[in-house]
Amino acid sequence: MSAEPGVLIEGLEERRAEPSAPLPSAPPGERKVRLKAVDRQQICLRVVDAERLIEEDHPARAIWDLLKQVDLSRFSAGIRAVEGRAGRDACDPRVLIALWLYALSRGLREARALDAWSQYEPGCQWLLGLGRINYHTLSDFVTEYAAALDQLFVQVLQVLMAAGAANLERVAHDGTKIRAAASRKSFKREERLAECRQLAEEHLTALQQQSPEERSAARRKAQERSARERRERVRQAEEELKRQQAQKAPAEQAEVKASVTDAEARIMRQGDGGFAPSYNAQISTDSTQGVVVAYDISQAKEDSQELQPALQRIEQNTGRPPAQILVDGGYTTRQNIMETAQTATELIGSLGENRARNQARQGVQAEFFPEHFLYDAEHHGFTCPAGKFLPYQKSKPLVGANEKQYQAKASDCRECPFRAQCCPQAKRGRVVTRTEEDAKVAAFRQKMQRPEYQAFYRQRAQVAEFSHACLKEKRRLRRFLRRGAEKVRAELAWACLSCNVAIWMRRVWKVSRQPAA
Numbered sequence: 001m002s003a004e005p006g007v008l009i010e011g012l013e014e015r016r017a018e019p020s021a022p023l024p025s026a027p028p029g030e031r032k033v034r035l036k037a038v039d040r041q042q043i044c045l046r047v048v049d050a051e052r053l054i055e056e057d058h059p060a061r062a063i064w065d066l067l068k069q070v071d072l073s074r075f076s077a078g079i080r081a082v083e084g085r086a087g088r089d090a091c092d093p094r095v096l097i098a099l100w101l102y103a104l105s106r107g108l109r110e111a112r113a114l115d116a117w118s119q120y121e122p123g124c125q126w127l128l129g130l131g132r133i134n135y136h137t138l139s140d141f142v143t144e145y146a147a148a149l150d151q152l153f154v155q156v157l158q159v160l161m162a163a164g165a166a167n168l169e170r171v172a173h174d175g176t177k178i179r180a181a182a183s184r185k186s187f188k189r190e191e192r193l194a195e196c197r198q199l200a201e202e203h204l205t206a207l208q209q210q211s212p213e214e215r216s217a218a219r220r221k222a223q224e225r226s227a228r229e230r231r232e233r234v235r236q237a238e239e240e241l242k243r244q245q246a247q248k249a250p251a252e253q254a255e256v257k258a259s260v261t262d263a264e265a266r267i268m269r270q271g272d273g274g275f276a277p278s279y280n281a282q283i284s285t286d287s288t289q290g291v292v293v294a295y296d297i298s299q300a301k302e303d304s305q306e307l308q309p310a311l312q313r314i315e316q317n318t319g320r321p322p323a324q325i326l327v328d329g330g331y332t333t334r335q336n337i338m339e340t341a342q343t344a345t346e347l348i349g350s351l352g353e354n355r356a357r358n359q360a361r362q363g364v365q366a367e368f369f370p371e372h373f374l375y376d377a378e379h380h381g382f383t384c385p386a387g388k389f390l391p392y393q394k395s396k397p398l399v400g401a402n403e404k405q406y407q408a409k410a411s412d413c414r415e416c417p418f419r420a421q422c423c424p425q426a427k428r429g430r431v432v433t434r435t436e437e438d439a440k441v442a443a444f445r446q447k448m449q450r451p452e453y454q455a456f457y458r459q460r461a462q463v464a465e466f467s468h469a470c471l472k473e474k475r476r477l478r479r480f481l482r483r484g485a486e487k488v489r490a491e492l493a494w495a496c497l498s499c500n501v502a503i504w505m506r507r508v509w510k511v512s513r514q515p516a517a
Contacts, residue, residue: 050130070155072148099127142490142494163504166286166293174460180259237258266301284314328350331349341440351448380392403434404434404435408430471496475495
């Protein structure tokens, strides 16, 4: 078939090539240059060899090789497409896992963005065999196999331990706040939640009473589904509010709030000093190569109760407890010291609370801190720097300690010339507290004064913060995309698994491919 110059004929379509921009006229005596015009209207048929899309040491090949070494049968347990029955073939879980791990290694977390990216990116095209998986399937897969995902994490962890990338000699544990998919305005009290539930029910009833002629069937179903989801979220918020009120004193129950967007999120303090709806991600990291050995999501605003569950998760994932656990002051409580002393793990942490700082907040000058008061064991009391005696008053039993209080007479402090420096806010006499700690707590404090243990503790920040930086900077996990603790935990699991896979590629796969010396 013939055609005019500059015209491409494709079936019944005719499109004229876009002419190039006019060139400036050549000066007299010089020849006019000839340039090839860019024709963006033509269609080319190309032969693509999927195997040659990526090089031999491409990360997509490494991920595919790793997934051949693990058991993925639990991901196939719920597939209903079987041989001998009609129906469409299901997507291979190995392809979906590899695609998500490869996307997370590039900082891509959204299913729609991955669907668009995979249509042209060579690594994704190689994994898909030049095919395509829609974003609905990609999104559902992230949260659909929570138990199978935990098993896959353990298998990859065992591969890393077998290669020597983790040995559990020293593990750093820390928590980091990750924002939830909710705003502070979504948190409401009990009476406001009741109003939201009534409005949601009225809106759903109004949609159901509309005549079919007013809107299409697809739009009607979408609007009613959205209204039902809104009503369900309000109901979940009311249930979560009742659970929180059961844990509060009667005077505090009226101030409890719950989010109508993500009922399980909590308002937590962020690293920049602000407050936002968040989850507390608990990460345990081996100090050898920075391998994540355990993870979980907590709703607690502080970390003091998270150490013992973390030790249990580490032992469950690896089969044995760590030799040493490095934690910061948020975990170094007397209760944790006492409980960890009964296990095979040695606790290494900061020395806990600073009483001098608490005294300074009350306006007490440094020369009148409790350490400057002399204790008299024979008369069971203290003598202050001004020479006044503080007799014993009462005791308060604590976990791992016994706190005893000694108080001076009100008349002695009222007439004392150092009152403004010693007890400016005291209504009565100055109070000094003496804490008699359990032998295990005292031994821990003595141990942490030794130089070798202080050197161990200095390793905590670089090990623990490495995992946090990997999650938040490389995997961009600064805000969860899904709602609810279960789905949020699945997002964290994928990110931690991706970090471990990156370590395996760097420390094991690439090293094994290097030629022997």
